[in-house]
Amino acid sequence: MQPFSIRSYPRAILHFDGDSFFASVEQAMNHRLRGKPVVTGGERGAATALSIEAKRLGLTRGMPMKQIRELCPEVIVVKSDYTAYSIYARRMYAIVRRYTPMVEEYSIDECFADITGLRGMYHRSYAQIGEMIKRELEESLGITFGVGLAPNKVVAKIASKHRKPGGFTAIPAKEVHTFLQNMPIGQVWGVGYSMQMALHKLGVTTALQFATKDEQWLRANKIAKPYREIWWELRGGFAKELSLTHNDDIGSIIKTRTFAPPTRERAFVLSQLSKNIESACAKARGHHMRPRAVSFFLKTQDFIYRTCELDLSVATNDPAVILRLVEAHFDRVFVPNILYRTTGITLRNLVEEGAATLDLFGEAQVVNERQPILTAVDSLNKKYGKETVILAASLKAVNHLEPNKQRNMTTRTSKVHLPLEQRKKTIDLPYLGRVR
DNA sequence: TCTGGGGTCCTAGGACCC
DNA sequence: TCTGGGGTCCTAGGACCC
DSSP states (O other): OOSSOOSSOSSOEEEEEETTHHHHHHHHHOGGGTTSOEEEOGGGTBOSEEOHHHHHTTOOTTOBHHHHHHHOTTOEEEOOOHHHHHHHHHHHHHHHHTTOSOEEEEETTEEEEEOTTOHHHHTSOHHHHHHHHHHHHHHHHSOOEEEEEESSHHHHHHHHHHTTTTOEEEOOGGGHHHHHTTOBGGGSTTOOHHHHHHHHHTTOOBHHHHHTOOHHHHHHTTOOHHHHHHHHHHTTOOOOOOOOSOTTSOSOEEEEEEEEEEEOOHHHHHHHHHHHHHHHHHHHHHTTEEOSEEEEEEEETTOOEEEEEEEOSSOOOOHHHHHHHHHHHGGGTOOTTOOEEEEEEEEESOEETTOOOOOTTOHHHHHHHHHHHHHHHHHHHHHHOTTSSOOGGGHHHHHOOOHHHHHHHHHHTTTTOOOGGGTSOOEEETTTEEEO
16 A cells, blocks of 8 residues: 555654634634634625524525525625735634744645644654644634645645544544545545536546556546546655745636626626626735736636637736727627636736836836826725725726626615716826726 | 536647658 | 758647646
8 A cells, every 4th residue: 555665754744724714714813703603705695604593594605695594594604804804814824834944825724734744843852843833823813724644645634634623633544544444535625516426437437446556547547637646646646746946926807707697798797707806906906016918718608618818929917908809809709699707817928026027118107107197096096095096997897797786786775776887077188998 | 416616737739840 | 942851939729727
């Protein structure tokens, strides 16, 4: 079973997983929520995260709030507060980094740490080091964690999940197989629906069955690299390095939005895209990054994607420039008389602001001259709220409200009853075009 | 799978070159 | 311009994750 070693931890990898993270952060911040069933996701009408108390009532993720309120009127529903959640995430990373710099910020509620070789320094076993970090996380954050120790990331994930909430599980290399025996292959990290189906066809249904195949079998069945790595780690080996890059050096920015009902109207779809471009650019500015390429996509009602990739002659986070380019190529993906439900934009090849080089025709100069205007737009939007200043092209999208929001709006403003367009002024500004 | 939004990584295949 | 063989770079799209 072991690929190369009978030692317990040739590498010692920890995985930390915050229990019911969003709901736990809410409870940590507000003592009145502690010990009570709390559900986040109030703003979208479906449960995003549930406190342990809420889970005990039989509620699950994705459940509509309406149903939740009917089932359990005592449940406390709160809106998601992603700013708070990411502050807690950063605290979590910072605490783990006090023990080792080898930390991967995997997601808002999870991280990996490599503590190989640190036993001497802490005069403790790997398991004791793991429990020490776990204790400090829980005491400082007021949130419990599922923690796993294993020779690699794939098994550490299995370990941290093993005794949730609040558990610690150590799986040395020679004991890995006992955890794989009854584990469906689809539950292994990195094996999704389509790989699961492919493996089922090959007669593999449990993680152990996969792990005990030999290399000959992998070759014969053309198992791709990501799955060969998983296979190796399920045998106790080490294949997936930790990614140590700090989470705010991002590689790309994506903004997508689904609207209801789906539409055929070209102008409306383009306007949705325009709005996405604006918010993606605002995010890029917040990171002081500029894309050198973008791609946009449209998704039809039947979940068919059509995408278009475009290079920018000059790196820019100016939405007007990107919108012009996208508009020029829009009809490459937009097919008339098809219902669309989602648009999205990806800003790619991000480079630091200031790192942009001048091109032959001095275009970078023009882009830089517009920067103060964008900065002004950002601060206006910060001061007076999102969407105070927007591109005229995004107007249709911004005025369109989701059905349930619209209902709230009309009940609240039934006496006024102005068409939305008249509620805010539209003025002309040089550079930005029409803004309101 | 029954469908929200934000990301990363891998691979197959085409373009181009020697 | 058919023909080998081999290499690199790029992109579209798939698969997966939280």
